[in-house]
Amino acid sequence: MSEVVTYNREGAIGVITVNYPPVNALGHAVRSGLVAALEQGQHDADAKALLLVCEGRTFIAGADIREFGKPMQEPGLTSVIDQYENSDKPIVAAIHGTALGGGLETALGCHYRVALSSAKVGLPEVKLGLLPGAGGTQRLPRLTGARKALEMITSGEFVSARDALALGIVDAVEDGSDIKAVGLAYAQKVADEGKPVRRVRDLTDKVEADKGSEVFDQFRAGLEKKARGLFSPFKCVDAVQAAFNLPFDEGMKRERELFMECMDSPHRGGLIHSFFAEREVSKVKGLSKDTPVRDVNSVGIIGAGTMGGGIAMNFANVGIPVTIVEVKQEALDKGLGIIRKNYENSASKGRITQQQVEERMALISGSLTYDAFRDVDLVIEAVFENMAIKKEIFGKLDEVCKPGAILASNTSTLDIDEIASATKRPEDVVGMHFFSPANVMKLLENVRGSKTSDEVKATVMAVAKKIKKVGVLVGNCHGFVGNRMLHKRGAEAMALVNEGASPQQVDKVLTDLGYPMGQFAMSDLAGIDVGYRIREERRNAGEDVAPSWMDKLVEMNRLGQKTQAGVYKYEEGSRKPIPDPDVDQLIAEFRKEQGITPREISDQEILERCMYVMINEGAKILEEGIADRSLDIDVVWIYGYGFPAYRGGPMFWADQVGLDTILSTVKNFHDTLGGQQWKPAALLEKLVSEGRKFGDL
Structure with missing residues (x-):
C-alpha cells in the first residue's frame, strides 16, 4: 500500500484517503496508491460503499507538475479512472478546495460527488495548450450538456460548488469545513438507500438532447475572435463533439488523438513556460522566505482619476478599506461616481451581486486632505507623470503618515530614488506600477529603489497576491522593465511610419504575431497625452527628444479613444480603430517637413525592428540587473502588455527564433540605421558565442 494513499473502513464505508502535500497532485505514487486502495476496498466484504477523500487544503488539484515532460509511468490516469468507474461498489468523491484537471476527471469517474460549498471545480488544461486527456471531454458533457461543457473546457475557468450542483457536476453541496464528515454522511446515505452504481459514461439524455446541435459551430466561430x-x-x-457523435470508447480514443496533437503543438511549450514563470516570479532573488511582511489593512490613494479609481477597486474587492484624496470635491465626486458605475456594470452582467456593489462602495471613502492618511498602512500616489509634483506629494506624505507606512508611487517611468529623496524614510518608498485599466490588468510591476527595505519589498509582493495580481519585482531605471522595452518598440514603430509604413500596417504585424492590439491602437487606448507628457518630462530634463507627429495629435485634442479620435478614429460606443485619412495627411505633411521620402517597408522588416529592438533592450535590462531573470521580463509582457502567452513572452520567443539570428539582424540594423538602441547588448553577444539561450541563465 502506498504511503500517500491509504485505505481504512469506518463502519460500512471504506475510506480511500489521499495525502500528498501540498495539493494531492496525481503523481505516480498517488495513481498507484489509488489502484491499490480500490482493490482493498473491493475485497472488503464489510464495506458497502467507498469514499474517496483527500487530506490537507484541497481535493486532487491536477497533475503533478514535477512529472511534466517526463515519460508517463503506469498506471496512467485513464486506467485508474476506468477502474474506479467500473467498481461494483458505489464510490463517492468528497470534494473540498479545488478539483482541477485530472482531479475533476477522477471525481467524474466516481459514481457520486459531494462538495463543500467553498469548493471549486474546473478543467484548466487549455491554459497549458492541452485538453483534458483522461475522459474530461467525454464525461463532463454527459452531465452538463454541450454548451456548458464547452464553456468550461475551452475557457479553463473554474466554477463554484453551487454552480457545479446546478450544472449536474456534483450531486450535493454542504456547508462546513469537515470534508471527511460530509463525505462519510453522504456515502452512508448511498449505502443505506441501496443506491446503484451510476456510471457517467452510461448517461445519454444530455447527449441525445444536443446531438446535431449547432452549438459546436457557434463555439468555433466565437473562438476565431476570442482564441x-x-x-x-x-x-x-x-x-x-466526439462525445455526441461517437460511442464512449471511440470518443475516448478520439480524445487521446486530439490530446497528442496538442502535445505536439508549438504553442504548448510557450504556455507551459508561461504557467511556470507566473509561479516562479514570486520567488525574489536575494529575498529570504523569512523576511517579515507588514500588515496592510488600510490603504490611501492620491488621485481619483482612471488609475486611482481602478487601484482603489482592487483593494475594496478583497475587503481592504480605501481612502482616496483629491484636491477638489468635483474631481473626487466624479471619481467615486465612475467607480460605482464600474461596479454597477459588473452587477448588470452578473459578475457580482448588488449587495457586493454596496459592500465594496462602503469600503471606499474620499477626502480633500492628506490628514486622512495618518493611520493607513500603505499610500499609493496615482497622479500624472511629473517629478516635481510627485516629490511635493511625497514630502507631504512623509510628514503625515505614521512610521512604518509604505509610501508607493504608481509612476510608470520616473526615478523611484529621486521620489524617495523627498522623504526622510527612503527605505519605505517603493514603486507600485499598476497597468490600465488597473481593476482589470493582472500585472503589478513593483519597483525597488536603492534604499527600499527587504521588508517593504516582501510586503508589496504579498500585497500583489492579496489583490489577485501577478507581482514582479524589478529594479529602478527609466521605464523599469515593461515601459523601457515598450519605449524602444514605440520609437521604432514611429520611425517605421516616418519612413513610409502606415500605422495600421505596423499594428497588423504585431496583431498577427498574437498581440491583442498594435502599438498605435494601444496608444489610443492608454491616451496619447500620456506619452506626450512623458516626452515633455524628458524634454524638460534636457533630453534630446525628436519631434513627433503624435505631438500634433495632442495639440489637436485627438487624445485617443477617450476623445473618439487619436491615431485612429472611433465610433460612439465602439473601441474598434478605424483608419483616418486626416491622420494619413498629417503624417505625409510631417514627412515633408522633415525631408523624408517615404519608401515601401515589408512586414518582415516591421516585425524585426519592433521585436528585435525589444529583445536587445531586454538583454541590457538583464545585464544591468533591472530584471533578475528572463522569465521576469516574460511575465511583465504577458500580463502587462498582452504578449501572447502561447509564445511564452518576448525572451522565450527570442530563444525559439534563435539568438544568433536576432544578433545578426541587430548588428545589421546598427550598421544601417545607427542609434544606441541597435548597439548589440553584451549579454546577447555572450550567449550567442557560448551557444546558450536566455532560458539557460
Missing part, C-alpha cells in the same frame, strides 16, 4: 492564434481551444471543441 485567435491558439490551437488547443479548437481541439477541445472537436473532442467534446
Whole structure:
C-alpha cells in the first residue's frame, strides 16, 4: 500500500484517503496508491460503499507538475479512472478546495460527488495548450450538456460548488469545513438507500438532447475572435463533439488523438513556460522566505482619476478599506461616481451581486486632505507623470503618515530614488506600477529603489497576491522593465511610419504575431497625452527628444479613444480603430517637413525592428540587473502588455527564433540605421558565442 494513499473502513464505508502535500497532485505514487486502495476496498466484504477523500487544503488539484515532460509511468490516469468507474461498489468523491484537471476527471469517474460549498471545480488544461486527456471531454458533457461543457473546457475557468450542483457536476453541496464528515454522511446515505452504481459514461439524455446541435459551430466561430492564434481551444471543441457523435470508447480514443496533437503543438511549450514563470516570479532573488511582511489593512490613494479609481477597486474587492484624496470635491465626486458605475456594470452582467456593489462602495471613502492618511498602512500616489509634483506629494506624505507606512508611487517611468529623496524614510518608498485599466490588468510591476527595505519589498509582493495580481519585482531605471522595452518598440514603430509604413500596417504585424492590439491602437487606448507628457518630462530634463507627429495629435485634442479620435478614429460606443485619412495627411505633411521620402517597408522588416529592438533592450535590462531573470521580463509582457502567452513572452520567443539570428539582424540594423538602441547588448553577444539561450541563465 502506498504511503500517500491509504485505505481504512469506518463502519460500512471504506475510506480511500489521499495525502500528498501540498495539493494531492496525481503523481505516480498517488495513481498507484489509488489502484491499490480500490482493490482493498473491493475485497472488503464489510464495506458497502467507498469514499474517496483527500487530506490537507484541497481535493486532487491536477497533475503533478514535477512529472511534466517526463515519460508517463503506469498506471496512467485513464486506467485508474476506468477502474474506479467500473467498481461494483458505489464510490463517492468528497470534494473540498479545488478539483482541477485530472482531479475533476477522477471525481467524474466516481459514481457520486459531494462538495463543500467553498469548493471549486474546473478543467484548466487549455491554459497549458492541452485538453483534458483522461475522459474530461467525454464525461463532463454527459452531465452538463454541450454548451456548458464547452464553456468550461475551452475557457479553463473554474466554477463554484453551487454552480457545479446546478450544472449536474456534483450531486450535493454542504456547508462546513469537515470534508471527511460530509463525505462519510453522504456515502452512508448511498449505502443505506441501496443506491446503484451510476456510471457517467452510461448517461445519454444530455447527449441525445444536443446531438446535431449547432452549438459546436457557434463555439468555433466565437473562438476565431476570442482564441485567435491558439490551437488547443479548437481541439477541445472537436473532442467534446466526439462525445455526441461517437460511442464512449471511440470518443475516448478520439480524445487521446486530439490530446497528442496538442502535445505536439508549438504553442504548448510557450504556455507551459508561461504557467511556470507566473509561479516562479514570486520567488525574489536575494529575498529570504523569512523576511517579515507588514500588515496592510488600510490603504490611501492620491488621485481619483482612471488609475486611482481602478487601484482603489482592487483593494475594496478583497475587503481592504480605501481612502482616496483629491484636491477638489468635483474631481473626487466624479471619481467615486465612475467607480460605482464600474461596479454597477459588473452587477448588470452578473459578475457580482448588488449587495457586493454596496459592500465594496462602503469600503471606499474620499477626502480633500492628506490628514486622512495618518493611520493607513500603505499610500499609493496615482497622479500624472511629473517629478516635481510627485516629490511635493511625497514630502507631504512623509510628514503625515505614521512610521512604518509604505509610501508607493504608481509612476510608470520616473526615478523611484529621486521620489524617495523627498522623504526622510527612503527605505519605505517603493514603486507600485499598476497597468490600465488597473481593476482589470493582472500585472503589478513593483519597483525597488536603492534604499527600499527587504521588508517593504516582501510586503508589496504579498500585497500583489492579496489583490489577485501577478507581482514582479524589478529594479529602478527609466521605464523599469515593461515601459523601457515598450519605449524602444514605440520609437521604432514611429520611425517605421516616418519612413513610409502606415500605422495600421505596423499594428497588423504585431496583431498577427498574437498581440491583442498594435502599438498605435494601444496608444489610443492608454491616451496619447500620456506619452506626450512623458516626452515633455524628458524634454524638460534636457533630453534630446525628436519631434513627433503624435505631438500634433495632442495639440489637436485627438487624445485617443477617450476623445473618439487619436491615431485612429472611433465610433460612439465602439473601441474598434478605424483608419483616418486626416491622420494619413498629417503624417505625409510631417514627412515633408522633415525631408523624408517615404519608401515601401515589408512586414518582415516591421516585425524585426519592433521585436528585435525589444529583445536587445531586454538583454541590457538583464545585464544591468533591472530584471533578475528572463522569465521576469516574460511575465511583465504577458500580463502587462498582452504578449501572447502561447509564445511564452518576448525572451522565450527570442530563444525559439534563435539568438544568433536576432544578433545578426541587430548588428545589421546598427550598421544601417545607427542609434544606441541597435548597439548589440553584451549579454546577447555572450550567449550567442557560448551557444546558450536566455532560458539557460
